[in-house]
Amino acid sequence: MAGTDSASDDTNSSLLSRVRIREENAWIELVNWIGPFVMRWCIRAGVDPSQAEDIAQEIFVRIWNSMPNFRRNEIGQSFRGWVYTITRNCIVDYYRSRDSAGPLPDQLPDRSDPSEADDLRREAIQLLVRKCVSIHGADVGFRAFHRTAVDGLTSKQAADELGLSHEAVRKHKARWSRRLRDLLEERFCELLG
Amino acid sequence: MADTPHPGNSRLAAYLAGDLRVAELEQIEDHLSSCVNCRADFLGLNEPLDSFLSCLRIEGAAEPPMPGLQRVLEAAARLPVRTTPGQVGSLLMIAGRELVHEIGRGGLGVVYLVRHPRLGALQAVKRPLSEDQQIEKQVWARFQREVRAIGQLEHDHIVRALDANNDEDGPYLVLEYLDGMPLNKLFKPDKGLSVADACELVRQAALGLQHAHEKGLVHRDIKPGNLMLARRNTLDARVVIIDWGLARLTGDPTPDDNLTSIGTAMGTPDYMAPEQARDARSVDIRADIYALGVTLYALLAGKPPFAGMNNMEKMVAHQSRTFPPLSRLDVAPALLALIDQLTQKDPALRPSTPGQVAKALAPFCLERACLGALLGDLVAVPEPTTRRRFLKFAGVVAGGVVLSGVSIGAIRTLLSPGKSTSTVMTGPKRLTEQHQGHCSSIQITPDGRRAVSESGGRDVVVWDLVNYCRERTWDEWVAPAVFPDVSGIIALSPDGSRLAAGGLTALKAIPAIKLWNLDGKPLNDHFANVEYGRGLAFSPDNSCLAMVEVFGRLEFLRLIGSSKVVVYDLKPRRPYSLPVNTALSCLMFSPDGATLAMGDGPVLKLWEWRTGGSRSWVGHNETIDAVAFTPDGRVFTTSLTDRTARIWKDGKPQTVISDLGTNLEAVAIAPIAERVVVGSRGGEVIVWNLKNCKEVYRHKDESAVTAVALSSDGRKVLSCHIDRRVWLHELSG
Numbered sequence: 001m002a003g004t005d006s007a008s009d010d011t012n013s014s015l016l017s018r019v020r021i022r023e024e025n026a027w028i029e030l031v032n033w034i035g036p037f038v039m040r041w042c043i044r045a046g047v048d049p050s051q052a053e054d055i056a057q058e059i060f061v062r063i064w065n066s067m068p069n070f071r072r073n074e075i076g077q078s079f080r081g082w083v084y085t086i087t088r089n090c091i092v093d094y095y096r097s098r099d100s101a102g103p104l105p106d107q108l109p110d111r112s113d114p115s116e117a118d119d120l121r122r123e124a125i126q127l128l129v130r131k132c133v134s135i136h137g138a139d140v141g142f143r144a145f146h147r148t149a150v151d152g153l154t155s156k157q158a159a160d161e162l163g164l165s166h167e168a169v170r171k172h173k174a175r176w177s178r179r180l181r182d183l184l185e186e187r188f189c190e191l192l193g
Numbered sequence: 194m195a196d197t198p199h200p201g202n203s204r205l206a207a208y209l210a211g212d213l214r215v216a217e218l219e220q221i222e223d224h225l226s227s228c229v230n231c232r233a234d235f236l237g238l239n240e241p242l243d244s245f246l247s248c249l250r251i252e253g254a255a256e257p258p259m260p261g262l263q264r265v266l267e268a269a270a271r272l273p274v275r276t277t278p279g280q281v282g283s284l285l286m287i288a289g290r291e292l293v294h295e296i297g298r299g300g301l302g303v304v305y306l307v308r309h310p311r312l313g314a315l316q317a318v319k320r321p322l323s324e325d326q327q328i329e330k331q332v333w334a335r336f337q338r339e340v341r342a343i344g345q346l347e348h349d350h351i352v353r354a355l356d357a358n359n360d361e362d363g364p365y366l367v368l369e370y371l372d373g374m375p376l377n378k379l380f381k382p383d384k385g386l387s388v389a390d391a392c393e394l395v396r397q398a399a400l401g402l403q404h405a406h407e408k409g410l411v412h413r414d415i416k417p418g419n420l421m422l423a424r425r426n427t428l429d430a431r432v433v434i435i436d437w438g439l440a441r442l443t444g445d446p447t448p449d450d451n452l453t454s455i456g457t458a459m460g461t462p463d464y465m466a467p468e469q470a471r472d473a474r475s476v477d478i479r480a481d482i483y484a485l486g487v488t489l490y491a492l493l494a495g496k497p498p499f500a501g502m503n504n505m506e507k508m509v510a511h512q513s514r515t516f517p518p519l520s521r522l523d524v525a526p527a528l529l530a531l532i533d534q535l536t537q538k539d540p541a542l543r544p545s546t547p548g549q550v551a552k553a554l555a556p557f558c559l560e561r562a563c564l565g566a567l568l569g570d571l572v573a574v575p576e577p578t579t580r581r582r583f584l585k586f587a588g589v590v591a592g593g594v595v596l597s598g599v600s601i602g603a604i605r606t607l608l609s610p611g612k613s614t615s616t617v618m619t620g621p622k623r624l625t626e627q628h629q630g631h632c633s634s635i636q637i638t639p640d641g642r643r644a645v646s647e648s649g650g651r652d653v654v655v656w657d658l659v660n661y662c663r664e665r666t667w668d669e670w671v672a673p674a675v676f677p678d679v680s681g682i683i684a685l686s687p688d689g690s691r692l693a694a695g696g697l698t699a700l701k702a703i704p705a706i707k708l709w710n711l712d713g714k715p716l717n718d719h720f721a722n723v724e725y726g727r728g729l730a731f732s733p734d735n736s737c738l739a740m741v742e743v744f745g746r747l748e749f750l751r752l753i754g755s756s757k758v759v760v761y762d763l764k765p766r767r768p769y770s771l772p773v774n775t776a777l778s779c780l781m782f783s784p785d786g787a788t789l790a791m792g793d794g795p796v797l798k799l800w801e802w803r804t805g806g807s808r809s810w811v812g813h814n815e816t817i818d819a820v821a822f823t824p825d826g827r828v829f830t831t832s833l834t835d836r837t838a839r840i841w842k843d844g845k846p847q848t849v850i851s852d853l854g855t856n857l858e859a860v861a862i863a864p865i866a867e868r869v870v871v872g873s874r875g876g877e878v879i880v881w882n883l884k885n886c887k888e889v890y891r892h893k894d895e896s897a898v899t900a901v902a903l904s905s906d907g908r909k910v911l912s913c914h915i916d917r918r919v920w921l922h923e924l925s926g
Contacts, residue, residue, distance in 0.1 A: 060269035177211020
């Protein structure tokens with residue numbers, strides 16, 4: 001079956017464990033994943049956009065420094081909650097350390113919005129799909145999956161386009177959906193929720 | 194009929210959504226293969242859309258772009274190479290400042306990165322620290338010495354002291370924070386730096402030492418590990434002398450007894466002047482000059498002269514032995530003579546001040562040094578060991594640089610052909626940052642100031658050749674590299690304003706050519722069903738784009754079908770096409786734009802594309818890989834497989850060069866300069882002059898060449914290597 005060999009890709013290893021051992025690519029992936037959320041939190045907290053950039057940089061320094069210590073179970077909070085706490089602390093510290101920066105923004109909730117767990121999950125899934133495109137983009141099975149599950153074609157349309165049987169497209173779609181679910185679990189296991 | 198029970202529609206739906214374990218999934222597939230009814234049910238199911246699958250759909254309006262997000266992501270992505278692992282930032286205060294993290298800890302002390310609570314500035318705090326009672330006194334004496342010395346100094350190339358005080362935890366010294374790396378971390382063992390970089394680094398150190406000399410101070414522990422290359426900004430960096438713990442005022446009668454038994458003795462044996470090993474109290478600035486000379490040697494050789502010996506042997510060797518000759522051919526005799534002079538055993542034979550050394554080094558340095566690029570290089574230089582936390586860092590601890598003794602690299606350099614280096618002004622320069630994938634296509638802009646490349650279709654990069662760094666990256670293409678025999682491609686418009694790049698579209702993985710503005714955003718213009726092999730060219734007036742279109746389908750990862758060369762008039766988009774052999778390999782417009790030349794296998798085809806006529810010229814034995822017109826209407830071609838370069842006149846080939854090189858992989862032609870460059874899988878970059886058929890330049894790297902580019906004046910060569918690095922070779926006229 002197409003796509004079941006994974007000798008050359010690293011999609012199935014835990015991102016967190018790779019960041020903990022300071023693997024640069026894993027860190028970059030993590031940054032690209034949570035970066036937009038961190039920036040959004042800063043802006044939502046009422047931080048001036050020109051200062052949000054400075055604060056966000058500082059937040060990533062702290063995340064980088066503390067990442068090896070993050071344990072979901074010990075701290076009893078989600079990765080999202082942990083990053084949010086760092087973000088919040090950074091914003092508070094920033095306003096405390098600079099008298100001229102004005103008063104503390106008043107929209108600083110203690111916790112992040114729970115609905116963002118879904119947004120992060122969606123973002124993680126899409127990140128994973130993009131990664132798979134780069135590795136398996138030529139795999140006809142993966143294309144069958146992509147055209148149907150991502151691009152929204154019906155199996156029949158995809159079958160015609162790719163020169164496959166209707167049944168084959170559906171099988172590929174089933175297989176790849178399963179595979180992506182597994183990859184998501186393995187790669188983001190401690191980071192979602 | 195199948196043996197297994199019918200799964201029923203709900204399980205079939207779960208199967209289709211990928212929501213079953215693999216074992217169950219296989220069961221159902223087995224069943225489907227034998228049960229006609231269930232197969233019909235399965236094919237009749239509606240497309241499922243559970244929460245997982247709905248996440249795959251990209252829908253809804255995009256969020257408004259967040260200003261600065263890209264910069265934040267880029268800065269954060271650089272963190273792994275810009276920080277050392279340390280403790281978590283917290284409210285812990287060190288010397289009245291907020292602790293960011295620990296930078297380094299060693300036998301003599303600890304250095305912290307801190308933030309000033311009011312100024313917000315990053316600083317470094319150094320504290321003497323000794324768990325060993327025996328040497329505690331020495332550690333303190335050394336610390337006091339450093340505080341006294343550094344307080345007298347104020348220079349761009351000497352680390353600045355900002356404060357020195359005592360608190361409940363003992364004495365501390367606050368230093369400016371240096372964002373960078375000690376010089377011993379800038380090169381790999383046995384692989385030295387470029388001559389110009391090494392000279393500039395040592396020249397700046399000499400300037401700092403000259404200031405210390407004027408204040409009557411001798412450092413006594415000059416070595417790469419005590420010279421920090423600190424970032425000024427992304428491009429620029431300066432050398433800063435750190436660790437003044439062994440410094441001494443000339444003529445100061447205070448004995449050094451307290452310092453002598455610290456593990457490092459008085460200085461570091463690898464770099465220690467002979468007279469310092471005999472009597473450290475009596476040395477003057479010329480001992481530092483000796484150490485500077487050894488440092489320069491080490492930066493060029495990739496290791497100090499007596500690496501591999503034990504400390505006692507090293508000290509003896511510095512007393513009596515000459516240095517092993519530098520095994521590289523790009524070091525000018527005058528520079529060798531200077532190193533020799535700096536490292537004379539008799540201090541009286543050395544230059545008498547560091548200022549003189551700086552002056553003597555200046556001619557070997559580049560006028561516009563770009564030392565920041567060296568720090569950027571760290572992205573690519575892996576740590577020799579993963580045990581980073583044990584690195585003795587920031588000059589707290591002295592100690593020899595640990596380098597391997599076997600000099601395979603040096604031998605290789607010695608054996609590599611180095612002829613015809615006369616036209617080279619300096620060695621090739623490594624561009625900061627590297628490709629994401631293997632670059633198979635690169636071009637230099639007409640003004641020679643920039644270049645564009647693609648890397649395995651993963652991204653398109655614009656390079657700044659003036660500052661030797663990456664200018665920008667577009668990463669909307671993904672992975673055509675997964676096709677085994679098709680690589681990415683780019684073409685620059687002759688005016689240098691536009692770029693066409695081939696790759697797979699990000700979302701649907703369809704092969705396509707996309708257009709970009711070199712200075713701005715992508716132009717929303719793309720051409721699908723394109724074979725992005727090698728043929729892509731703009732017409733001289735920028736109005737037309739020629740490419741290869743394929744009609745067929747993907748099978749076993751190969752495109753099966755027929756090819757056409759198509760010239761698109763970009764406005765209006767009107768195609769002109771010509772069927773060709775599928776082995777088409779290169780495209781080029783004639784200077785008047787009327788003719789399109791192409792390598793159709795070994796045949797050179799000339800197509801008058803507006804009028805429809807075409808001619809075929811035969812001469813090459815193998816596929817033509819590059820073609821170019823001269824202004825006077827001649828045609829140059831090269832084939833990497835038959836290894837020849839030819840000039841065509843009136844349809845007749847004339848072999849110019851019969852052996853361009855072996856194992857060739859990449860080629861580029863500069864028709865006006867009449868030069869051609871080839872790159873080989875053996876790592877060679879060779880430039881030929883087509884006028885006199887002479888080799889102009891040859892350089893050998895360890896890494897195979899994947900793409901080359903030549904500027905239109907023939908003076909700049911870019912080579913991309915399989916290790917994803919890019920080198921700029923600058924030749925004289």
